[in-house]
Amino acid sequence: MSNSIANETINHSKNKEPFSIVRLLTNTYFLNAVSLIAFFLLWDYVARERIFHDSLARPLEVVDQIVRLTQIKYAGTNLWGHIWASTQRIVIGFFLAAIVAVPLGLFMALNKYVNAIVKPLFDLFKPMPPIAWCTIAVLWFGIGETSKVFIIIIGSFVPCLLNAYNGVRLVDPELYDVIRVLGGSRRDEIFHVCFPASFPAVFAGLQISLSVAWTCVLAAELVNSREGMGFLIKRGMDTHKPELVLGGMLLIAAAAWLTSQLVSLLERKLCPWKRTIDNL
Amino acid sequence: MAYKEVEVKQPLMLTILPYVSIIAFFALWELVVQTGFIPDTLLAAPSTVVKTFIVKLHDINPDGATMGTHAWTSIQEAFLGYALSLLIGIPLGLCMGWFKVVEGLCRPIFELIRPIPPIAWIPLTVFWFGIGLTGKVFIIWIAGIVPCVINSWVGVRMTNPTLIQMARTYGASDWQIFTQLCIPSALPMVFGALQLALTYCWTNLVGAELLAADSGLGYLITMGGRVARPDIVVLGMICVGVSGAIIGFVIDQVEKKLLAGIRR
Numbered sequence: 001m002s003n004s005i006a007n008e009t010i011n012h013s014k015n016k017e018p019f020s021i022v023r024l025l026t027n028t029y030f031l032n033a034v035s036l037i038a039f040f041l042l043w044d045y046v047a048r049e050r051i052f053h054d055s056l057a058r059p060l061e062v063v064d065q066i067v068r069l070t071q072i073k074y075a076g077t078n079l080w081g082h083i084w085a086s087t088q089r090i091v092i093g094f095f096l097a098a099i100v101a102v103p104l105g106l107f108m109a110l111n112k113y114v115n116a117i118v119k120p121l122f123d124l125f126k127p128m129p130p131i132a133w134c135t136i137a138v139l140w141f142g143i144g145e146t147s148k149v150f151i152i153i154i155g156s157f158v159p160c161l162l163n164a165y166n167g168v169r170l171v172d173p174e175l176y177d178v179i180r181v182l183g184g185s186r187r188d189e190i191f192h193v194c195f196p197a198s199f200p201a202v203f204a205g206l207q208i209s210l211s212v213a214w215t216c217v218l219a220a221e222l223v224n225s226r227e228g229m230g231f232l233i234k235r236g237m238d239t240h241k242p243e244l245v246l247g248g249m250l251l252i253a254a255a256a257w258l259t260s261q262l263v264s265l266l267e268r269k270l271c272p273w274k275r276t277i278d279n280l
Numbered sequence: 281m282a283y284k285e286v287e288v289k290q291p292l293m294l295t296i297l298p299y300v301s302i303i304a305f306f307a308l309w310e311l312v313v314q315t316g317f318i319p320d321t322l323l324a325a326p327s328t329v330v331k332t333f334i335v336k337l338h339d340i341n342p343d344g345a346t347m348g349t350h351a352w353t354s355i356q357e358a359f360l361g362y363a364l365s366l367l368i369g370i371p372l373g374l375c376m377g378w379f380k381v382v383e384g385l386c387r388p389i390f391e392l393i394r395p396i397p398p399i400a401w402i403p404l405t406v407f408w409f410g411i412g413l414t415g416k417v418f419i420i421w422i423a424g425i426v427p428c429v430i431n432s433w434v435g436v437r438m439t440n441p442t443l444i445q446m447a448r449t450y451g452a453s454d455w456q457i458f459t460q461l462c463i464p465s466a467l468p469m470v471f472g473a474l475q476l477a478l479t480y481c482w483t484n485l486v487g488a489e490l491l492a493a494d495s496g497l498g499y500l501i502t503m504g505g506r507v508a509r510p511d512i513v514v515l516g517m518i519c520v521g522v523s524g525a526i527i528g529f530v531i532d533q534v535e536k537k538l539l540a541g542i543r544r
Contacts, residue, residue, distance in 0.1 A: 026381055026384070027384075028380065028383075031380075031381060031383075031384025031385050032384055032387065032388045034384075034385065035384070035386065035387075035389055036388045036389070039388075039389050039392070052407065052408050055404070055407035056404075056408075113293065113294070116293075116294050116297035116298050116301070117298075117300075117301045118301070119298065120298040120301050120302045121301055121302065121305055124302070124305075124521075125521075126525075127482075127521045127522070127524040127525040127528065128517055128518075128520060128524070129482055129486045129487075129521075129524070131399075131483055131484075131486045131487040131490060131498075132486045132501055132516070132521075134501075135501045135502055135504065135505035136323075136505070136513050136514070136517070138505060139505060139508070139510060139513065140322055140323075211395075214397050215398070215399055215483070215484075215487075218399050218400055219490070222399065222402070222491055223490060223491070233400060233403055234403070236403060237402075237403030237406065237407075240407070242404065245403045245407075246404070248400070249400045249401070249404075250396075252396065252397065252400055253392075253395040253396040253400075254395075256395040256396075256397070257395040
């Protein structure tokens with residue numbers, strides 16, 4: 001992140017201070033607990049007092065609804081079926097996009113001619129929000145799986161390509177100088193400097209793509225679908241069941257969080273040389 | 281490190297190729313539609329889209345409003361939501377970066393809400409606020425606040441510790457360090473957030489309008505789909521893209537003016 005050496009020489013010794021009330025009150029874990037409890041109590045209070053009339057469910061009702069969904073079949077499949085339906089779309093769309101976009105981005109950064117051809121087209125499509133493709137995807141591919149996967153591909157393509165491209169361009173030029181001094185060829189430059197140095201940026205792009213992909217799948221499912229977590233939310237909206245809507249929101253948040261954790265795990269395995277900032 | 285500026289003469293190919301590729305793209309698009317390779321019920325030719333645009337400037341059929349009204353509605357919603365998310369998100373993020381207590385209190389809730397895609401809030405906002413302006417501003421606010429908070433938080437965190445130690449040595453108070461050292465050094469990150477938040481806002485605006493609206497560019501796209509007029513759909517998409525690009529460009533220019541003295 002920062003090039004400053006100073007960031008790496010932070011004093012790690014612990015200072016032991018005597019116990020005091022102030023220190024307990026400003027303890028991070030204590031504050032976290034306080035804020036979470038306060039949040040859920042407030043939510044429960046607002047729901048119980050019907051400030052939004054019957055449009056907000058109590059937290060326990062939401063949990064209850066999720067548990068019930070695991071047991072009964074809702075619109076032909078139980079909870080796991082719905083989760084799997086969304087995840088499957090994400091996995092297919094995300095992988096297709098990543099497989100094309102990352103090499104293309106790297107290639108664009110390495111070759112001026114490819115860049116000159118692809119970049120203007122890419123700049124043309126870049127500012128268009130992926131959700132805007134929903135309608136035309138339905139026109140082209142009908143309401144089946146293809147249109148949903150198409151939207152996910154469109155959505156996750158842009159950040160993947162952009163980050164791969166910038167990752168290569170922003171490689172520290174001194175690294176090239178080093179490998180040239182050591183007698184490396186253009187091939188060595190690409191394989192031993194360019195790719196390893198740009199991997200952290202590529203992975204950052206994958207992370208962004210993944211979160212965009214979840215937004216896209218949700219939008220696609222909200223517009224039109226028969227199964228999936230977005231379908232649960234949409235059905236909750238149509239039948240005015242706030243506990244179903246909130247349940248769907250929690251599920252999709254959990255799924256999005258889990259997949260992003262998976263990608264960071266992969267990142268730590270594949271490029272351990274990435275520098276991180278403490279406490280983030 | 282003083283580098284000498286070297287004029288590199290670009291090959292002619294490199295200067296021509298971008299234009300060639302753009303022109304080829306539009307020509308191909310026009311061609312596949314005109315020759316009927318892709319039926320015009322699925323895709324409209326660029327020339328048709330331009331014609332539709334000119335007609336839509338004054339004609340309210342088939343979706344009930346002219347182009348200007350749609351664009352104005354969208355821009356209004358986007359800017360209200362965007363301004364609110366900046367107003368709340370940036371100070372919150374800055375405080376979270378510096379004050380341990382604020383971070384301890386806000387972070388868990390923030391982490392809880394962050395992974396929920398903003399579009400998922402649409403049903404709840406429809407329940408709570410109806411399909412009017414408030415609901416959409418709420419969704420856009422949720423979408424925009426996440427990058428604002430994260431970037432200003434990281435920005436404060438990335439302040440060079442040497443500078444903080446130096447300020448301490450010279451006897452600066454915590455508050456002085458925060459306002460006079462951490463905030464300026466976080467500014468480049470904060471401006472990065474402005475761009476990001478805008479992209480998020482714009483994306484989610486379209487999402488919100490696709491599902492619950494009675495005017496706006498997203499609504500124009502939906503209605504185009506519903507009456508099977510691909511020219512209107514493509515027109516809506518292009519308008520959304522172009523206006524997003526214009527706003528992004530303006531922010532970029534402002535950033536360059538304001539951050540002229542700060543190394544990025």
